[in-house]
Amino acid sequence: MTQADLAQAFQRWLDHLATVRRLSPLTLEAYSRDLRQFFAFLTLHQGAPPSLAVLIGLKPLDVRAFLAARRRDGIDGRSLMRQLAALRSFARFCEREGLGVASAIAAVRGPKLARNLPRPVSAAAARAVSTSETRAGEDRPSWVLARDAAVLSLLYGAGLRLGEALSIRRRDAPLPGTDSLTVTGKGNKTRSVPILPQVAARVGDYVAQCPWPLPADGPLFVGARGGPLSPRIIQLAMETLRGALGLPDSATPHALRHSFATHLLGKGADLRSVQELLGHASLSTTQGYTKIDAARLLKAYDEAHPRAIAPS
Known part of the structure; x- marks a missing residue:
């Protein structure tokens, strides 16, 4: 051999x-x-x-x-x-x-991994990074800003992975009037996610401004020269937004997906429903987000409860 x-x-x-x-x-x-x-x-x-x-x-x-x-x-x-x-x-x-x-x-056994909790961004920060107005002062074409806002809106508003958002075909674009989107996630598994009107509006704004032809079978999101959009471009856009908004390095595109799950659970969403929206194969993966919300509640308790405040 x-x-x-x-x-x-x-x-x-x-x-x-x-x-x-x-x-x-x-x-x-x-x-x-x-x-x-x-x-x-x-x-x-x-x-x-x-x-x-x-x-x-x-x-x-x-x-x-x-x-x-x-x-x-x-x-x-x-x-x-x-x-x-x-x-x-x-x-x-x-x-x-x-x-x-x-x-x-x-x-050979693999290395033991410390299970780090995802680090979501606040709802206000998530809304800010998913709107083109936040970057209005940049020397960038308006359609590029609209495109980046549309992608980031799908990550926070629908809980998509970056690769899932960039794999959407033009014919499946979640435009205004669309209430759901079928995406293909890990393991080639499909799931249906709701599309908020605000998210559809962002996508519609991008499609209306895009100067490149968008064939039905081609990618919805394209780069500066009309080819498929690289994930790195969205990561760089998020780096720019972190600097503009004073966000930590943990505020990545994937953190918007974490934020989607954490904020839903914080508002009382059912854990099983969030699992289905995220496309997690195991419920235990989704349960990590409940620990985030529990940590937030404990922090609020320590800061506000009279018996938790150390005497001066």
Whole structure:
């Protein structure tokens, strides 16, 4: 089993992920990068480019050495878990294809992760970042400001992930008069989310101003040259808004999705309904947002209750 065999297996695995598992392009890119980094590590670790035989003959110590090297490079625990998941996926694929059993990869446990609570922004801040008026003084085309406001409105107003918002086709645009939107989330699962009139108005404003043709089967949100909009553009827009509004670094596009869930639960929404709106596979994931609201209530109690105030 040669290096060429490994390269062919790697490409067939990527094709399998794209056509059978139907993973998103971003996930495919991350998984491909993870495996290439692992192969590059093995080249240095063992003094020669790896082959399938080398992969199958690995010891758990070799895999742990890779994770340790990535940790020294400053990679956090969540990224390490994703890299290990990519390795396990490739190993399972090789086994199913009859190429051999890379048992060392399955034997290695991932790093323990501290479960950090999501950090939402306030309702006022969420409303401010999802309106183009907040950035009216910028030297940017008005349609670009309208576009960014529409995307951010979908994150806060409908609880979408950034990738979900950017994957909307023009024919499915939630324009004024639309009361719901069907989105495809993780694991290729679809869900229906309500569309608020304010959110539909933002999308309608963008569509009316966009100078580029928006074919029905093409992306709803486009970049400055008319191609698909990069997630990085929205992340940069959020960085600008953080500076303008004095928000912390935790105020990212994804924090708007956290804010959507936290504010709904704070107003008494049912936990199961919020789970369905977010597209969470497990209720335990959604329950993390109840801890945020509990922490807010305890803080208010400590600051206001007479018996909680220390004597002067």
